[in-house]
Amino acid sequence: MRCEIVAIGTELLLGQIVDTNSSWIGEQLALNGIDSHFQTKVGDNFKRMESCIRQGLERSDALICCGGLGPTQDDITRDVISHIMEVNLVRDESIVGKIQEMFESRGRIMTDNNRRQADIPAGASPIPKMPGTAPGLYCPIGGKVIYAVPGVPYEMREMMKHFILPDLQKRSGQRAVIRSRVLRTWGNSESGLAEVLADRIEQLDQIGNPTLAFLASGIEGIKVRITAKATNEADAQSILSKEETLLRALLGDIVFGIDDETIETVVLGKLRAKNLTLAVGESLTGGVMSSRLSSVDPKMNIFKGAVISAPQTRTTGARRALKSAEYAREKYGTEVGIAVVIPDPCESRPRGTVYLGIIIGNKEFSDEIALPGDRDRLRNYAVISVMNYCRKLLS
Amino acid sequence: MRCEIVAIGTELLLGQIVDTNSSWIGEQLALNGIDSHFQTKVGDNFKRMESCIRQGLERSDALICCGGLGPTQDDITRDVISHIMEVNLVRDESIVGKIQEMFESRGRIMTDNNRRQADIPAGASPIPKMPGTAPGLYCPIGGKVIYAVPGVPYEMREMMKHFILPDLQKRSGQRAVIRSRVLRTWGNSESGLAEVLADRIEQLDQIGNPTLAFLASGIEGIKVRITAKATNEADAQSILSKEETLLRALLGDIVFGIDDETIETVVLGKLRAKNLTLAVGESLTGGVMSSRLSSVDPKMNIFKGAVISAPQTRTTGARRALKSAEYAREKYGTEVGIAVVIPDPCESRPRGTVYLGIIIGNKEFSDEIALPGDRDRLRNYAVISVMNYCRKLLS
Numbered sequence: 001m002r003c004e005i006v007a008i009g010t011e012l013l014l015g016q017i018v019d020t021n022s023s024w025i026g027e028q029l030a031l032n033g034i035d036s037h038f039q040t041k042v043g044d045n046f047k048r049m050e051s052c053i054r055q056g057l058e059r060s061d062a063l064i065c066c067g068g069l070g071p072t073q074d075d076i077t078r079d080v081i082s083h084i085m086e087v088n089l090v091r092d093e094s095i096v097g098k099i100q101e102m103f104e105s106r107g108r109i110m111t112d113n114n115r116r117q118a119d120i121p122a123g124a125s126p127i128p129k130m131p132g133t134a135p136g137l138y139c140p141i142g143g144k145v146i147y148a149v150p151g152v153p154y155e156m157r158e159m160m161k162h163f164i165l166p167d168l169q170k171r172s173g174q175r176a177v178i179r180s181r182v183l184r185t186w187g188n189s190e191s192g193l194a195e196v197l198a199d200r201i202e203q204l205d206q207i208g209n210p211t212l213a214f215l216a217s218g219i220e221g222i223k224v225r226i227t228a229k230a231t232n233e234a235d236a237q238s239i240l241s242k243e244e245t246l247l248r249a250l251l252g253d254i255v256f257g258i259d260d261e262t263i264e265t266v267v268l269g270k271l272r273a274k275n276l277t278l279a280v281g282e283s284l285t286g287g288v289m290s291s292r293l294s295s296v297d298p299k300m301n302i303f304k305g306a307v308i309s310a311p312q313t314r315t316t317g318a319r320r321a322l323k324s325a326e327y328a329r330e331k332y333g334t335e336v337g338i339a340v341v342i343p344d345p346c347e348s349r350p351r352g353t354v355y356l357g358i359i360i361g362n363k364e365f366s367d368e369i370a371l372p373g374d375r376d377r378l379r380n381y382a383v384i385s386v387m388n389y390c391r392k393l394l395s
Numbered sequence: 396m397r398c399e400i401v402a403i404g405t406e407l408l409l410g411q412i413v414d415t416n417s418s419w420i421g422e423q424l425a426l427n428g429i430d431s432h433f434q435t436k437v438g439d440n441f442k443r444m445e446s447c448i449r450q451g452l453e454r455s456d457a458l459i460c461c462g463g464l465g466p467t468q469d470d471i472t473r474d475v476i477s478h479i480m481e482v483n484l485v486r487d488e489s490i491v492g493k494i495q496e497m498f499e500s501r502g503r504i505m506t507d508n509n510r511r512q513a514d515i516p517a518g519a520s521p522i523p524k525m526p527g528t529a530p531g532l533y534c535p536i537g538g539k540v541i542y543a544v545p546g547v548p549y550e551m552r553e554m555m556k557h558f559i560l561p562d563l564q565k566r567s568g569q570r571a572v573i574r575s576r577v578l579r580t581w582g583n584s585e586s587g588l589a590e591v592l593a594d595r596i597e598q599l600d601q602i603g604n605p606t607l608a609f610l611a612s613g614i615e616g617i618k619v620r621i622t623a624k625a626t627n628e629a630d631a632q633s634i635l636s637k638e639e640t641l642l643r644a645l646l647g648d649i650v651f652g653i654d655d656e657t658i659e660t661v662v663l664g665k666l667r668a669k670n671l672t673l674a675v676g677e678s679l680t681g682g683v684m685s686s687r688l689s690s691v692d693p694k695m696n697i698f699k700g701a702v703i704s705a706p707q708t709r710t711t712g713a714r715r716a717l718k719s720a721e722y723a724r725e726k727y728g729t730e731v732g733i734a735v736v737i738p739d740p741c742e743s744r745p746r747g748t749v750y751l752g753i754i755i756g757n758k759e760f761s762d763e764i765a766l767p768g769d770r771d772r773l774r775n776y777a778v779i780s781v782m783n784y785c786r787k788l789l790s
Contacts, residue, residue, distance in 0.1 A: 030408075
């Protein structure tokens with residue numbers, strides 16, 4: 001089962017918008033065991049769209065066209081597809097009704113242009129899930145199929161999850177349930193992880209299920225993705241859980257969370273479980289740590305506050321960070337205080353040197369580490385490093 | 396002159412990496428007056444890479460292949476291109492020497508794999524600019540050309556700027572200098588801006604030079620890009636400056652900066668010019684404003700500090716924000732204090748209501764605004780709104 005992606009929109013070619021939709025769709029196809037060998041971007045041009053779609057239908061069994069379903073004159077995906085299907089567009093009055101309802105519920109007036117969004121190639125049908133004003137299109141053609149989805153990421157994703165991926169699985173005759181789980185790690189390189197897991201990877205290469213993949217995720221550490229194939233949901237989850245246990249034993253405490261967990265959600269979760277509150281001192285990181293913590297604790301129930309200022313102290317070494325942590329902790333009356341600072345200029349330590357300080361109750365912990373990268377990366381690495389240190393202390 | 400882009404790498408199809416390179420290249424081509432009608436992503440597969448490159452050469456005059464020039468067995472761009480050129484790969488010993496030097500300067504050992512990076516199709520030549528260990532390739536074929544560049548963004552960009560874009564301009568016979576300038580605005584919608592500039596856009600449609608484009612740039616407001624064509628640099632800059640003056644007169648004070656300026660660099664610049672220092676109070680925004688300010692004022696010369704905490708005050712209305720601004724100002728002994736807060740729950744104001752407070756010397760300014768979006772957007776909009784308010788007050 002091969003499925004190609006055609007992303008439509010002149011703004012994509014001009015670089016005014018980065019095409020993150022195709023990447024997301026590509027990832028979902030891979031996770032569902034569907035091959036995707038080509039992804040094409042093309043502008044809002046009839047002839048060129050036609051050639052890309054025809055080529056996709058030749059090379060693949062299914063085609064996902066993303067974009068060009070809006071109400072303006074530029075939006076011609078439905079026209080191109082009906083031309084390729086050699087049929088006319090037919091206005092679907094039930095869709096007109098849905099669009100009208102949506103406009104009314106937002107207190108806006110539907111224009112004639114919006115009615116065009118209800119035009120469907122004869123023989124095609126609207127995709128049942130319709131989160132916005134543009135219906136997706138399910139267009140069977142020969143034994144193959146074109147799915148047309150809007151370029152709005154949320155709308156596209158809903159249609160993918162609830163209709164297109166299940167339909168592709170059905171078409172591929174694949175009855176397997178494919179599920180994945182991501183172990184998020186901090187503190188080892190990709191090659192380091194590969195070494196630790198080398199034996200297990202070799203074993204899995206023999207067994208074939210589950211499979212492992214390493215994903216570098218920018219500044220947020222390296223992810224180890226487990227993908228399992230099974231005949232039903234329960235079996236898939238069971239394979240994932242067994243493999244997770246096995247990998248955690250091999251990887252040790254560098255695993256800080258799974259799937260969508262971030263270092264800050266994990267730390268705040270541990271603090272909540274122990275009924276502790278947190279304050280932070282930020283100089284180097286100047287608000288980066290606070291903005292992450294306050295984003296997941298909007299009511300500031302656990303993260304009570306931060307002091308952001310240039311270091312007021314001439315203390316040297318890691319005590320600098322402890323002083324800053326203590327000051328924040330006292331100011332906000334919390335049990336836990338954490339801080340990251342850079343050395344005082346008089347210490348003449350190498351660039352990238354960072355002191356971490358954590359106070360939990362009457363215990364003090366500090367460390368000196370060396371971080372790479374430009375200032376922006378350094379600030380982010382420092383935040384993750386100190387929060388990861390805190391996570392380990394709270395375990 | 397048409398130039399196509401082929402991005403190479405299975406990780407792109409799998410969505411493990413978002414293809415930002417093609418977007419950047421597409422933007423640069425557009426800015427230099429070169430048409431780009433198709434962009435393709437293809438995996439590290441000989442046959443499929445071959446078909447994409449052959450098709451690109453049929454449809455276009457030039458082709459930029461991005462990726463697949465590294466040292467591993469997956470990296471086969473140079474093999475595919477030499478196959479299409481019907482020539483052999485020839486090892487370029489001067490490139491081997493360069494790679495060796497680079498490894499030595501980093502204290503690492505060059506492996507045999509790395510030598511492969513010095514293999515060049517006969518008749519092709521290395522792109523003179525070589526910032527990493529992979530040379531770019533300049534491959535003339537018939538009257539057309541393939542440029543192969545590494546997927547590392549920095550290396551690719553250097554080769555684009557210093558070799559490929561000038562070469563494409565020469566090939567296109569275009570002697571024009573094309574330059575652009577971006578006016579950054581905050582406080583009007585895209586359709587609102589289009590209305591204000593409607594007459595001028597109509598005039599420019601007649602004249603043809605310069606041209607205007609609106610670019611929505613996510614949460615950071617809307618950009619108006621002026622693009623000018625001239626026979627030399629000075630004339631291009633003069634056209635840009637004249638148009639900037641004219642547009643500023645029409646747009647008024649919604650223009651907060653040009654090109655790479657951000658709202659925080661502009662505000663800090665104005666404070667510096669007036670010899671004023673700043674402190675901020677953050678509750679809703681919980682560190683977002685501070686992290687932006689400290690990012691561009693790392694020594695905290697002007698931005699002296701922030702207090703991040705849940706609001707301590709039961710004050711209602713915009714006075715809530717003034718209280719928070721005053722508290723931060725007193726704490727850090729600055730002339731200027733700014734804060735954003737949400738209403739006290741007892742006020743039962745609609746979701747999205749935000750109070751802005753600014754104190755400059757002995758003057759107080761406050762406002763109540765309504766902002767859209769989820770929490771993340773709301774926090775960012777609030778930061779930009781209050782800093783933009785501060786910018787206007789300092790003008």
